[in-house]
Amino acid sequence: MNPTTPQYGDLALFGHDPLWLVILKALVLFIGLVLLTLFTTWFERRVVARMQQRVGPNRAGPFGLLVPLADGIKLALKEGITPANADKVVYLLAPMIAAAAAMLVFAVIPLGPVVSIFGVSTPLQLTDFSVSTLYILAIASIGIYGIVLAGWSSGSTYSLLGGLRSSAQMVSYEIAMGLSFVAVFLYAGSMSTSQIVAGQTDWWYAVLLLPSFVIYLISMVGETNRAPFDLPEAEGELVAGFHTEYSGLRWAMFFLAEYVNMINVSAVAITLFLGGWRAPAPISTVWSGANDGWWPILWFLGKILVMLFVFVWLRGTLPRLRYDQFMRFGWKVLIPISIVWILLVSAWRGIRNEYGTDLRTTLIWLGVILFAIAAIAFLLDLRRAPEDEVVEPTYDPYAGGYPVPPLPGQEFTYTRRAPQTVPATVVETSALESTGQELEGDRNE
Amino acid sequence: MADVTYEEAYGDVLGDDAAADDMYAGAYDTTEGRVYTVTGADWDSVLAPPEGEKERVVVNMGPQHPSTHGVLRLILELEGETVTEARCGIGYLHTGIEKNLEYRTWTQAVAYVTRMDYLAPIANEAGYVYAVEKLLGIVDDVPERAQLVRIITLELNRIQSHLVCLATGGFEMGALTAMTNGFRDRELVLDLLEMITGLRMNHAFIRPGGVAQDIPEGGVAKIREVMRKLPNQLDGVPQLLVDNGIWKDRTSGVGYLDLAGCMALGITGPVLRAAGLPYDVRKAQPYFGYEKFDFDVPTADSCDVYGRFLVRLEEMNQSIRIVEQACDMLEPGPVMVADKKIAWPAQLSIGGDGMGNSLEHIRHIMGESMEALIHHFKIVTEGFHVPAGQVYSAIEAPRGELGVHIVSDGGTRPYRVHFRDPSFNNLQATAAMCEGGQVADVIGAVASIDPVMGGVDR
Numbered sequence: 001m002n003p004t005t006p007q008y009g010d011l012a013l014f015g016h017d018p019l020w021l022v023i024l025k026a027l028v029l030f031i032g033l034v035l036l037t038l039f040t041t042w043f044e045r046r047v048v049a050r051m052q053q054r055v056g057p058n059r060a061g062p063f064g065l066l067v068p069l070a071d072g073i074k075l076a077l078k079e080g081i082t083p084a085n086a087d088k089v090v091y092l093l094a095p096m097i098a099a100a101a102a103m104l105v106f107a108v109i110p111l112g113p114v115v116s117i118f119g120v121s122t123p124l125q126l127t128d129f130s131v132s133t134l135y136i137l138a139i140a141s142i143g144i145y146g147i148v149l150a151g152w153s154s155g156s157t158y159s160l161l162g163g164l165r166s167s168a169q170m171v172s173y174e175i176a177m178g179l180s181f182v183a184v185f186l187y188a189g190s191m192s193t194s195q196i197v198a199g200q201t202d203w204w205y206a207v208l209l210l211p212s213f214v215i216y217l218i219s220m221v222g223e224t225n226r227a228p229f230d231l232p233e234a235e236g237e238l239v240a241g242f243h244t245e246y247s248g249l250r251w252a253m254f255f256l257a258e259y260v261n262m263i264n265v266s267a268v269a270i271t272l273f274l275g276g277w278r279a280p281a282p283i284s285t286v287w288s289g290a291n292d293g294w295w296p297i298l299w300f301l302g303k304i305l306v307m308l309f310v311f312v313w314l315r316g317t318l319p320r321l322r323y324d325q326f327m328r329f330g331w332k333v334l335i336p337i338s339i340v341w342i343l344l345v346s347a348w349r350g351i352r353n354e355y356g357t358d359l360r361t362t363l364i365w366l367g368v369i370l371f372a373i374a375a376i377a378f379l380l381d382l383r384r385a386p387e388d389e390v391v392e393p394t395y396d397p398y399a400g401g402y403p404v405p406p407l408p409g410q411e412f413t414y415t416r417r418a419p420q421t422v423p424a425t426v427v428e429t430s431a432l433e434s435t436g437q438e439l440e441g442d443r444n445e
Numbered sequence: 446m447a448d449v450t451y452e453e454a455y456g457d458v459l460g461d462d463a464a465a466d467d468m469y470a471g472a473y474d475t476t477e478g479r480v481y482t483v484t485g486a487d488w489d490s491v492l493a494p495p496e497g498e499k500e501r502v503v504v505n506m507g508p509q510h511p512s513t514h515g516v517l518r519l520i521l522e523l524e525g526e527t528v529t530e531a532r533c534g535i536g537y538l539h540t541g542i543e544k545n546l547e548y549r550t551w552t553q554a555v556a557y558v559t560r561m562d563y564l565a566p567i568a569n570e571a572g573y574v575y576a577v578e579k580l581l582g583i584v585d586d587v588p589e590r591a592q593l594v595r596i597i598t599l600e601l602n603r604i605q606s607h608l609v610c611l612a613t614g615g616f617e618m619g620a621l622t623a624m625t626n627g628f629r630d631r632e633l634v635l636d637l638l639e640m641i642t643g644l645r646m647n648h649a650f651i652r653p654g655g656v657a658q659d660i661p662e663g664g665v666a667k668i669r670e671v672m673r674k675l676p677n678q679l680d681g682v683p684q685l686l687v688d689n690g691i692w693k694d695r696t697s698g699v700g701y702l703d704l705a706g707c708m709a710l711g712i713t714g715p716v717l718r719a720a721g722l723p724y725d726v727r728k729a730q731p732y733f734g735y736e737k738f739d740f741d742v743p744t745a746d747s748c749d750v751y752g753r754f755l756v757r758l759e760e761m762n763q764s765i766r767i768v769e770q771a772c773d774m775l776e777p778g779p780v781m782v783a784d785k786k787i788a789w790p791a792q793l794s795i796g797g798d799g800m801g802n803s804l805e806h807i808r809h810i811m812g813e814s815m816e817a818l819i820h821h822f823k824i825v826t827e828g829f830h831v832p833a834g835q836v837y838s839a840i841e842a843p844r845g846e847l848g849v850h851i852v853s854d855g856g857t858r859p860y861r862v863h864f865r866d867p868s869f870n871n872l873q874a875t876a877a878m879c880e881g882g883q884v885a886d887v888i889g890a891v892a893s894i895d896p897v898m899g900g901v902d903r
Contacts, residue, residue, distance in 0.1 A: 048621070051622055052621065052622050052625035052626070053625065053629060157502055157504045161523075161526070161884070165526075227621075228619060231885075238884075316622050317685070318619070318689070318691055319615065319618045319619045319620035319689065319691050319692050320620075320691075320695075320885075321691055322694070322695055323526050323884075324526070324883065325694050399705070400703055400704065400705025400706070401705055401709075402705040402708050402709040403705075403708065404704045404705050404722075405722065407704070407721050408723060
């Protein structure tokens with residue numbers, strides 16, 4: 001490579017593309033995402049069907065690959081119903097916000113190194129800048145507006161509850177997600193996606209920063225409203241959640257947004273933790289040319305497929321969490337662990353910068369031990385059952401307010417409120433008469 | 446004719462012209478007695494908050510909702526995610542079966558009652574037939590083999606019903622694979638029921654005096670084979686859920702109803718047994734010879750959805766035990782009572798065009814014996830007489846105690862048949878289980894009651 005051209009990982013690479021190339025890249029990204037969404041729906045249905053000993057879609061095209069296309073055409077031709085109670089403008093705007101925001105994230109995802117397109121040398125990435133990871137978080141936040149507004153504007157209780165849930169859920173899981181990025185920033189020394197990928201030449205951050213990676217994996221499922229965190233569209237409870245009232249192409253846009261978001265968070269996970277477009281270890285060690293030219297797109301797509309499989313796997317395995325349990329998990333587990341972990345990482349980085357590598361081994365172990373203690377303490381606190389003093393159950397048929405038969409091992413005994421024999425008493429007639437007179441007196445008045 | 450017309454009694458509400466110009470009878474022109482007009486309040490006024498209260502959110506969950514088990518309507522009053530008031534709306538699947546029975550012979554009724562609780566058709570038939578046999582006084586005359594075949598089908602029915610409950614319950618809480626596993630296993634049991642009765646549901650198999658037909662050749666071996674396979678298969682649901690942390694969190698302590706609550710509301714079945722009381726009609730008042738079988742009544746003491754889930758799982762294993770024992774006890778013999786005045790004249794058989802009356806029998810009545818033809822005609826069209834009186838009998842259906850109250854006036858048709866369907870009684874617990882919980886808990890609680898609306902509304 002010419003020594004005057006900047007190396008990969010230098011932001012000077014970006015921003016010099018001619019206009020036609022920018023448009024071309026954007027167009028390819030857009031079409032690629034839509035096609036990948038079609039593929040993802042097919043992939044999900046086929047994989048989950050296999051997990052459940054079913055066949056899945058297999059009619060249109062080879063292996064049913066064209067079924068999503070047929071679905072899309074069907075949705076496009078269906079009537080888009082607008083409920084009478086809906087706030088029309090917002091109702092129409094919401095799916096567009098959701099879909100548009102979903103499409104924007106891929107602008108900063110690095111798909112490969114510098115290649116030559118029609119004689120122009122350019123990295124396989126639409127653009128990059130020094131805070132592109134923050135851009136991803138910002139766009140994800142805008143995507144939430146689509147869901148919240150859809151839930152609010154539909155004029156239906158199910159939609160409202162779905163929108164409410166999703167706003168709370170996505171906001172809290174965005175915090176955990178953002179915190180999991182911090183350790184990566186500390187390591188890479190940058191918030192630019194291409195520089196973060198360049199920083200993972202030797203080791204993936206998923207290995208170096210395993211806790212961050214795990215936290216990100218969990219929060220990315222929460223962020224995309226996928227099972228087991230699919231509370232906003234929990235079909236057992238809220239019919240379809242925020243998009244209950246949507247139909248036709250507007251519903252299809254939400255659908256598109258959800259699947260593109262799945263691809264987005266997978267791409268972010270790959271970029272930040274799984275080495276980006278770089279070939280995984282066995283391939284890159286055997287074949288030195290694996291990370292050159294157009295090959296990285298293949299590795300990138302392969303990694304995306306693995307991440308999508310994880311999504312499907314979760315959906316096929318786990319039941320849905322309840323809203324309060326889910327929020328508790330986010331705020332009381334993920335976020336505190338994130339904070340402690342960031343503290344440890346930054347302390348270690350600071351110490352290493354100050355004292356060099358001498359202290360390093362000791363401090364690694366210290367940090368590991370401290371983290372282990374903190375994690376165990378947290379888990380114990382979660383698992384600790386509320387301490388009730390054990391009351392020896394004695395049989396009292398009236399204890400619950402309604403008489404119950406004795407359970408096995410209990411003896412039937414008469415208790416205070418059991419019927420008692422009362423000796424018959426003679427009611428004096430004078431008493432009766434007096435009450436009768438009083439009653440008559442009342443009537444007369 | 447009425448003594449007083451509506452307008453005389455209440456004045457001209459509709460206006461002078463309304464009745465005069467209309468060629469059809471008006472809403473109030475009736476010829477029979479006093480008319481009561483029942484009108485509801487305006488919907489907005491029903492939903493409007495009481496004076497001095499803030500806005501309240503009322504959600505109609507159902508009758509068309511993915512997880513209300515058919516057409517149950519849950520009217521929930523919400524405060525955020527918390528349910529402050531829960532009420533059931535029923536009657537969307539009312540089919541008038543009980544009334545219809547009064548116009549059918551005692552035997553024909555079987556084909557109606559089987560359609561009540563459509564997940565436990567055999568139990569409905571058994572409950573009804575048991576009551577009829579009590580009235581006829583032939584409980585002890587029913588052949589041993591018929592009783593055992595009844596027990597086999599009853600227990601198979603229990604397994605398939607519990608599997609639907611577990612599968613749909615899991616599905617409603619997002620466990621998709623638990624659902625498909627449950628329905629996969631149910632197919633095995635339904636295949637057996639199809640082999641024995643000819644149908645997957647609505648069997649009309651248990652008839653007064655016995656059963657419609659014997660187990661086909663090789664059938665017992667097939668039942669044994671499936672019973673050997675089933676315990677492994679049935680693991681498909683529990684392996685995914687029993688030790689699953691999310692499932693436990695979703696079900697433990699949810700839909701709590703303790704023993705006192707169960708007794709006060711008349712709850713029976715797995716819900717009652719999950720509160721600790723081992724009440725099972727099969728043990729408490731054995732019928733069809735259940736006293737000869739060795740099985741346990743599983744209980745739980747957690748009084749919650751998780752406990753009911755475990756009770757149902759274990760009950761399926763106990764049912765497998767019972768079916769295996771019944772297969773061992775089976776001995777050749779008739780499957781219909783010997784009394785020709787009660788027994789259906791022909792057994793079914795498979796012909797070239799499928800199942801129907803046996804050709805041999807038809808040759809007999811059409812070609813050989815006029816008396817046989819008359820007898821066949823009489824008992825099929827008119828039916829048999831049942832002594833006047835009334836009887837209540839109970840059996841253990843998958844959802845609890847299924848009681849049947851029959852009144853006979855001595856004719857060939859019931860005077861009145863009433864079913865105490867366990868779904869109906871258990872559904873009363875909805876409010877007690879759901880109020881104060883979360884919206885998501887309502888789903889779990891209702892799923893654990895396992896109401897079947899066909900049985901509730903009848």
